Amino acid sequence: MASNSYNQQDPPRKHDPCKCEEHDSATKKSLGALIQVYCQAKDAAESNQEVATKDFEQKEDLFQEKKKTFMWTERNYRIYRDIDIVVDTRLQATNDTFKTNVATYNTESTALYTQLKNILAAIKDVKTKVSALRDQASNLDNFRNDQCNAGQWALLTGKNVENCKPDPNGPPIERPEACKDAEKIYNELIHVPKKCLVFDVDYLVSASADVIGIQTFSNIASLTPLQGNLADASKALITAIQTAANTRKGELTTLQADLITAMTDATVSGINKFTAISDCDAAYSTLEFFCKPWCDCVVPRREDVCEPRLKKCECEICEICTEVKNTYCEADKKSVHS
Template sequence: MSIEISNPREPQNGNCNDAAAETATQKAIHQLKENYCKKLKVKVAELNESEVTYDGAVMVYEKKKCAFVKTEKNYLLVRNLELRIGVEVIQASEEIKKNVTAYQTQNDALIAALKAVVKTAQDTKAKFGELREAADKLGSCKTDSAYAVQLKILGCNAGNDCNDQVRQEQMERKPDSCRNVCKILDELISIPGSLSQDIDIIGNAAAEIVGIQSFSNIGTLTRFQQDFAGNAKAFDDLIQLQLTSGGISLKKAQDDLTQSIKNVTQAGYTLYNKRDEVQTEDKTKDYLCCHKCKCIAGCGCEDENGDEDNRLKKCKCDICDICKEVTEIYSCDTPSAHTSID
């Protein structure tokens, strides 16, 4: 900013730069002007300082704004990661834990049931073994000649001395509980063997199922679930830590940005006030150092061909002369006397 300050110019009766030629009033006015010019230089310096301060505040504001935007972006990324992944992983871990617990309970119950089936099959096989031994003994008795009479009486073994009619009569004389005794004896002899084969198949199948169930080892899911839960918690804890740290950083960045906005606003108002002060001082300087009496402009006193009939012309010209003398006391228009303030 360039401001020109005018020094007192040469009065009508001498040079204004010659201190000996100045009157006491002119000296006093000259000193006031010098003090005012120094004050104006200080104001201009303060204005320049305010401009630099404002530019610096704007630069800091731009950096703080950029830092806030980036910090907020990073915070939002971590927050969205927690909402989309972290919460889901933790809840999934809880659901997996419930399912694994249920699977383990069902597996234990299944193993117990399979073991019970195997034990029952083994016990049944032993009983069927005893039944087959009894059937073998019964079969031996049936073929033993010592029991031929009993079998003949029961009608299970036909004699040579009995014709069909006699045999039929004997069958008719049998009580109802003995009518199917031969068939029952045959079944008691033949069925235990089939039952032993069947129980062997059932026992072997149950044992194989127990082996398959043991090989599947549902218990390993518990370890898997525990590992998964530990890793999920560690992952979520890391996100939570970053979220907390990011929240603190975001708050600090927002506080810094808020303070920077306040600083820019304050610097802007300070700059405005300094400009207003300099403009005010500059206008006052122009008025004091370059004062012009309005009475002089267009008064017509210097025009010898003016209106001769104007009775008040001489009075008006006398007033203009006085105004000229006062103006010359305030300032001088000597070009060499101008001082520049940057």
């Protein structure tokens, strides 16, 4: 970040260039006046560098704090956002499905209750008819036991009652094939209604009533308010999560703008620090040169020889121009190809 890009350190200084040796030559005296000017510039540059360094440190610290706050808020926002996407969506879908299912259960429960009541009514009708059949069975039993009907019973079933026996010396009575099981059929008509059906139909009535009671006490209708309560609670939870997510999102937008501002300020401050250090270093380098003005490109004077002494300096300056030109030309070529 900004601290890595503009954390230039002030180069070490071995001595104060403003305290250089004085010379008596006119050139050195002229340089002495320039040295005073540049010493003032150096002092100003040092002051500016100190101010710029402190300003950069403060703004870099502020940027780092805002960065931490932004990252924490972003992580917190992602938690709420993910909960909203996953939990809220599933919870809403579940409630919608529950609502549909509960409505279906209530419809089916109402239809089942109606059918069970119809079954009970039909069984009660059967009971009435079984009671009538039992009465007829009792009448038939009384008919069989009536002495006046003993002869008819013997003709119908081929069996004699105890108090009505035929003459043993009389001819045997031949009965039709279809009447062989008459006694069995009559016994079933008498005993089945009285000993079986009348009890079974009572069991059916009781069982049918119990089933209706079970269905009623199951209270499927109570699922409707329960489902409504669940839907309301879920809606409140979803609203709370979405409100928190939107709040964090708004805070994140604000913090992002603050972070950008802080990073811009830190970057500009870092550049200013870099510039101040460069200015200070330039002032030091200039003063050091003025104190000991020596150029390798200058040809030393020789006794009794008059010749140009600065040709090499001109060539070296030309070389610098060539390097600068080549540097910018290479940069232009790379930008075109990219």
